[in-house]
Amino acid sequence: MQSQHKIVAVLLGIFMSFLAPSALADLLSENSAAKAEYMEAQRNSEIYSLIGERVIPVGQVKKGQLLQVFPAEAEYYEFKFGNGTGFIDKEDVRSVAKSRKGNDSLAELNKQVTNQNLITQRPINVYTRADSDSETFGVLEENLRYPIIGKLKDRLNNTWYEVNIGQRLGYVSEQDCEIDNGIPVLTYHHLLKNEENKRFRNTSTTTSDVAFSNQMTYLKRAGYDTISMYQLEAYLNNQINLPGKAVVLTFDDGLKSVYRYAYPVLKNYGFRATAFIISSRIKRHPQKWDPDSLQFMSISELREIQDVFDIQSHTHFLHRTGPNRKPILLSRSLHNIEFDFERSRRALEQFNPHVLYLSYPFGGYNQTAIQAAKDAGLHIAVTTVQGKVKPGDNPYTLKRLYILRTDSIPTMAERIANKPGAVVTQ
Template identity: 65%
Template sequence: MLNRLVLCLLLLTTGSAYASLLSREGLTAQYMQTTEDADIWAQVGNRVITVGKIEEGQIIAVVPTAADHYEFRFGFGTGFIDKDHLAPVAGKQRVEDRLGDLNKPLSNLNLVTHQDTRVYNAPDSGSAPFGVLADNLRYPIIGKLKDRLNQTWFQVRIGNRLAYISSLDAQQDSGLPVLTYHHILKDEENTRFRHTSTTTSVRAFSNQMTWLRDLGYTTLTMYQLEGYVRNRMNLPARAVVITFDDGLKSVSRYAYPVLKQYGFTATAFIISSRIKAHPQKWDAKSLQFMSIGELKGIQDVFDIQSHTHFLHRTDRPWHPVLLTRSYHNILFDFERSRRALSQFNPHVLYLSYPFGGYDDKAVKAANDAGFHLAVTTVKGKVKPGDNPFLLKRLYILREDSLETMAKLISNQPQG
């Protein structure tokens, strides 16, 4: 059995782990054959988990290590297999017949598994099985093709081997949902904001988080979302990013305890100029902002990122002031926000445009200010290869049912 501690220490944080290992150690991948059915492990999100198995007699390219396992290429990262399950390739089998072009670029497409999923040696369910991918995985697709019955097959690469998965057994990934929230209030105290779509009740928010927990969803950080957009990280199929804009006091008062209870994480996009020096007495009829102490108190759940410094304003109804500012004014504000928030987080790398307003100047300024990603209010999911400074999000509105939420978040294309 693999030593999980050793695995965690060996894993790198990006999908280039396999290539890094080769270059760092001066190693060459060698082809070996499984002597029996063998479980395989990999890092998915921030956990090392069992990701499937490879059948007896299959050939994969592995890299030797000093530990009791070999490493191999698995998706955007590194897989692990016990050494005692592998032996030199038997006889004079032509390994190259089982390979494709290893330098062929990926397609910016993934499949998602919702059950243990059979992997075949050819795009034919009658062909020899290569192995199994476990439930709840996203896995990169090289391409899609049709068989003689016009059935679609996904072509994948595992351990430098080409393999095939039927579209009857797995779905194409429709993207990662990034949820947006602002204000949270109890029903009985919500008098002023009752008809504001961006205000969610504590009861509704708690029910939504319970739904995510019960269905086995993982909450991702913006760092992991970046890995997804840039094709650098293996992630689970049932995953969601939770974001809160503005930095309102209700987030620490009501959202934080719910998220903490379920072991969830979220991102708080903070208007840095509105951070209070000291906590304000709670007033449900006012839009109150978190203090320095309150922000520090939620950081075991919330990652602090930027919602600009002074640019969260409008100059006329529903018109963000950012759209009338010069590039240099916007850049100055973005950089100032990053500096102001560095007291909470030395890695302020992500931006939420105020009121969802952006233009070419804002996109360029976000990049030049050192941000890695920026999110908008455009409705939709995030997909690999998307413009990193124009990422879409989803709103779960005050009146939305759990059925509506399920349709938005599930692996279905967004209209």
């Protein structure tokens, strides 16, 4: 037990600081070229991995089972775990003869990514064959997303999912888990107290401070992790391990009400969020609070919220509608749109040198806008089309969800739960 606590302490020291996916991938692949070796678990051994931004126990490998591990200059070995790296105490495994590498086909384990994950809602067994009477390879803990590399049917026509743990092929029954139906990306704009909301009561994009606080309280109590857009990008590309309960919080426009009402709640719960800022509307100095007008955050206010909010782009001058009430972006040329995207990135670099993500104004986009986003070096663009985000989705047309001030907490819970098609149109 003491050695396991030592592993956690060592790994937490390495990983607790935030890393962008590219840096994380580089760090975790340092040993990829090192000589791998199959080792046998000497006892039922706890394993760990980086899930989101925390190194946590993620399961167990049973005594006598083999893992392909990589050497590390620490008290643990590394091995392939999902879309990342797992860790096991060096004292828990021992070298085995080459003849004991197991019967798993490396071709089977290295086949094409399926863009599908399973989600564990409780600790589940991983078997050595697609048979619950077969030997147990190990256990996956609850609240994990784990990549599926294949599916098959057993003799009773039950479905089994194939998974790769330490270059060993394992089998999970579909009855023990759920299929990952995507991560909800929640959209917010304006917040006001009910008693001060005179102008925006009939605006669907305005929510109350009480409704927002209740929604965040639900997320906290239900065990959701708030993940960043960087992590969402890595999830899209099958480059990161994430918890089963994950949500992205986004706020469009950069309104002062977000600083006033959302920021304290998010900070209190230790949540992270993304603010998509209209860069031309940033104020030089903070404005006196006026609930009857749409006010935008100042430079100092944007700097203050950065311990919670990641600053990204909502364009520079393109957040307007034309005479036909359609977003002007839809009528602009490729060059014009690209110039605006790049100008917004430059304006926001004072807050964030990694402006890689975009929210289309009013959710309006077309192929020209998508091409402009690519040309401007942006990695992801979000829309107002309702739905969740799954691996393999087009990164320039990602869906989001609205939770309205009139929505009950059970309605919110249903909408963001891991269920297919849990979307309600505004």
